[in-house]
Amino acid sequence: GAVVSQHPSRVICKSGTSVKIECRSLDFQATTMFWYRQFPKKSLMLMATSNEGSKATYEQGVEKDKFLINHASLTLSTLTVTSAHPEDSSFYICSARGSRPSQNIQYFGAGTRLSVL
């Protein structure tokens, strides 16, 4: 299957700082990337859908000014958690999907565990 790389795998930051998470499709062009948040022993909650070259579409209840998403190229999307607070601590995971109809499978990154002190 396709390879999606996500970095960093773990980050610890102080409250009030910003954290950037990168999601890269290594062997295919990802026209759409998705950002999820996963709480312990819980399901994947979609935060936003990111299409290359356009603004991200955020799910209801997700603050777009707090979770900045950029998808500037067909292989890279970034999620920036701005002014992070302890309640933002979570597991963030991205997925990527290709451009052809046969490529509507989502391939996931390994996730980023964010801890805000």
Place this chain on the structure above:
Amino acid sequence: GENVEQHPSTLSVQEGDSAVIKCTYSDSASNYFPWYKQELGKRPQLIIDIRSNVGEKKDQRIAVTLNKTAKHFSLHITETQPEDSAVYFCAAGGGYGNKLVFGAGTILRVKS
């Protein structure tokens, strides 16, 4: 919007037995139904998927069935092995360009 319910939340089976996980969805426009396996601390991995023009799909010990009329689909794992122990998520989506809505997950434990 789409709503996906998944049952059971926890499933324990003896090695060699079969395991069945069931999901229901609400949006009749959904036409793509993948199943992901997530081991502890790892990324979700696609194990099988089915599209709405097919009623059943099988891949070795894993099979998925879809009943469009009733809006439910199921994952069947036969001859379970300890390495099948993981969290399994079902999802439903509207096909190309549309997002996936995930079920709450099922923790499968295979006892040897």
